[in-house]
Amino acid sequence: MSAPKWRITVLKLDHRPERDKRLTTHVGLTARAFGASEFWSAGLKDTNIMDTIQQVSNQWGKKDFIVLTGVKWKTRLRQWKEENGEVIHLTMYGLHVDDVIDDIRRSQQPKLVVVGGPKVPNQIYQLADYNVAVGHQPHSEVAALSIFLDRLFEGQMLRWEFPDAVLRIQATSHGKRIIEAEEKKRAI
Amino acid sequence: MSAPKWRITVLKLDHRPERDKRLTTHVGLTARAFGASEFWSAGLKDTNIMDTIQQVSNQWGKKDFIVLTGVKWKTRLRQWKEENGEVIHLTMYGLHVDDVIDDIRRSQQPKLVVVGGPKVPNQIYQLADYNVAVGHQPHSEVAALSIFLDRLFEGQMLRWEFPDAVLRIQATSHGKRIIEAEEKKRAI
Numbered sequence: 001m002s003a004p005k006w007r008i009t010v011l012k013l014d015h016r017p018e019r020d021k022r023l024t025t026h027v028g029l030t031a032r033a034f035g036a037s038e039f040w041s042a043g044l045k046d047t048n049i050m051d052t053i054q055q056v057s058n059q060w061g062k063k064d065f066i067v068l069t070g071v072k073w074k075t076r077l078r079q080w081k082e083e084n085g086e087v088i089h090l091t092m093y094g095l096h097v098d099d100v101i102d103d104i105r106r107s108q109q110p111k112l113v114v115v116g117g118p119k120v121p122n123q124i125y126q127l128a129d130y131n132v133a134v135g136h137q138p139h140s141e142v143a144a145l146s147i148f149l150d151r152l153f154e155g156q157m158l159r160w161e162f163p164d165a166v167l168r169i170q171a172t173s174h175g176k177r178i179i180e181a182e183e184k185k186r187a188i
Numbered sequence: 189m190s191a192p193k194w195r196i197t198v199l200k201l202d203h204r205p206e207r208d209k210r211l212t213t214h215v216g217l218t219a220r221a222f223g224a225s226e227f228w229s230a231g232l233k234d235t236n237i238m239d240t241i242q243q244v245s246n247q248w249g250k251k252d253f254i255v256l257t258g259v260k261w262k263t264r265l266r267q268w269k270e271e272n273g274e275v276i277h278l279t280m281y282g283l284h285v286d287d288v289i290d291d292i293r294r295s296q297q298p299k300l301v302v303v304g305g306p307k308v309p310n311q312i313y314q315l316a317d318y319n320v321a322v323g324h325q326p327h328s329e330v331a332a333l334s335i336f337l338d339r340l341f342e343g344q345m346l347r348w349e350f351p352d353a354v355l356r357i358q359a360t361s362h363g364k365r366i367i368e369a370e371e372k373k374r375a376i
Binding site: 095157 | 214280325333
């Protein structure tokens with residue numbers, strides 16, 4: 001068990017419940033597993049996404065992981081910068097992640113990691129302290145987020161365990177082994 | 189520019205066009221950008237996905253990237269193993285990626301990387317040469333695939349360029365810069 005060095009919030013722009021349900025959930029779950037402490041989804045409110053991620057946290061730990069949907073990104077971004085937080089926007093147009101990650105790692109400020117939908121407002125590029133490209137090819141905000149956080153935490157977050165987990169996995173070569181913390185299960 | 193050391197095919201199980209459209213597309217685009225040469229989607233046929241990924245390859249390069257949908261996974265897996273290919277199944281239940289990646293990297297065999305939907309048949313766990321966990325937390329097949337390929341290629345694939353690209357990005361700190369290869373565009 002180890003704790004993240006930075007306070008990370010992930011903001012996903014432009015969520016539409018019907019079209020984006022699974023993708024936004026994957027961004028949120030990736031944020032949780034890769035070291036963020038909050039996940040904000042802009043666009044429309046969506047309680048399904050909050051419920052799904054909360055259920056995962058209840059079972060696999062990190063119950064204090066915060067999920068907000070229907071967030072107003074402009075207000076939040078302005079507020080974040082006023083409070084001296086850093087804004088990092090992941091975009092294929094930005095500077096290559098491997099060229100800037102050391103700079104980003106050096107600062108202790110809380111980091112708001114913004115990932116986009118298909119059309120990101122120009123303002124975001126200007127407001128961001130860093131526009132970071134996880135390679136310059138089109139792929140996925142989930143891939144970009146996971147690689148960025150993996151680089152930031154130098155691969156360590158894949159070893160973290162959450163002390164409040166009810167379920168844990170015992171690594172196995174061919175099958176599934178889940179260990180249940182009975183006393184914790186009863187306490188829920 | 190550099191070429192991948194291994195021939196990689198990515199197989200996504202269980203695609204349903206309505207529910208999974210964006211997610212399956214993201215898996216395919218991540219496969220393309222992170223060093224695979226083919227992407228197969230099992231479940232239902234879906235020409236939209238093929239078209240979307242093909243369009244990306246036409247613009248950003250790697251026109252020989254193969255996309256198949258409606259693939260029969262059982263037949264394909266059996267065939268792959270008969271032809272001495274390796275099967276690597278990404279699952280949170282498997283062995284930690286950082287414990288097995290050196291072994292996987294040592295072999296020169298073509299690699300079929302299988303990523304799941306919510307319910308993966310038990311057979312896959314048995315057929316796989318490696319069940320690999322990108323951490324033991326639930327997150328996303330897109331995140332798992334990107335981290336696995338990033339580890340396999342030791343982070344180098346984010347620097348690859350595709351010589352047949354019509355469009356290229358010039359990295360920039362605050363904005364978008366696209367360079368167009370005019371002569372290639374005219375040739376399409």
